Amino acid sequence: MSLEKTIMIDGKEVKFKASAAIPRLYRIQFGRDIYRDIASLDKAMKKSNSEHSELDLPSLEVFENIAYIMARHADPTVPDSVEEWLDKFSTFSIYEILPQLIELWGLNVETQVEAKKNSTAFRGK
Numbered sequence: 001m002s003l004e005k006t007i008m009i010d011g012k013e014v015k016f017k018a019s020a021a022i023p024r025l026y027r028i029q030f031g032r033d034i035y036r037d038i039a040s041l042d043k044a045m046k047k048s049n050s051e052h053s054e055l056d057l058p059s060l061e062v063f064e065n066i067a068y069i070m071a072r073h074a075d076p077t078v079p080d081s082v083e084e085w086l087d088k089f090s091t092f093s094i095y096e097i098l099p100q101l102i103e104l105w106g107l108n109v110e111t112q113v114e115a116k117k118n119s120t121a122f123r124g125k
Contacts, residue, residue, distance in 0.1 A: 001019070002019030002020075002021075002108070003017070003018050003019070003104060003107055003108045004017045004018075004074055005100065007097060007100050007101075009089055009092045009097065010088075010089040010090055010092050012088070012089070014071055015074035015075050016067070016071055016073075016074050016101060016104060017070055017071075017073040017074035018070060018073075018104045018107070018108035019073065019108065021073065022034060022069060022070065022073060022105075022108075025069055025072075025073060026065070026066070026069050029065070030065050032062070034066065034069075034105075037062045037065075037066065038066065038102060038105055040059070040062075041055075041059060041062060041063060041066070041098060041102070042102050044059055045095070045098055045102075048095075055094065060094065063094050063097075063098055064082055064086060065082060066101060067098075067101060068082045068085050068086075070104070070105075071085065
C-alpha cells in the first residue's frame, strides 16, 4: 500500500508518494539509508527554525534527495536527475516542505506496520 500527498511548491502542485519501495529506490539511487536520513533531518529540524538553521549543506542535499525520490515515485515524468527536477522551481522553503514529507513517510510506516500486524494475526488463526 502507498500513500500520496500533493504539496504546493513555487506555485506548482507536486505529488509525492511513500510506499515500501521508497527505501530500496533511495538506497539504489543514493547509496544511503532513508530511515537514518529522515531521522537525522527530523532531529535537526526540531532544533531549527527559519531564522536559525541547524541544517548544514549535506542535510539540505539529503532533503532534496528524499523529496526527489518521493516525487519521482509519484510521477514517472519527473526528470532523471535531482538537479533537473530542482531546476523546475525558483525556490522553496525546506521548513514548509520537509515536515509534510516526514508526516507522509510516518503515515506510510504506520500503515505498513498495521498491515503486517493484521497479516500476522490472520495467519495465526
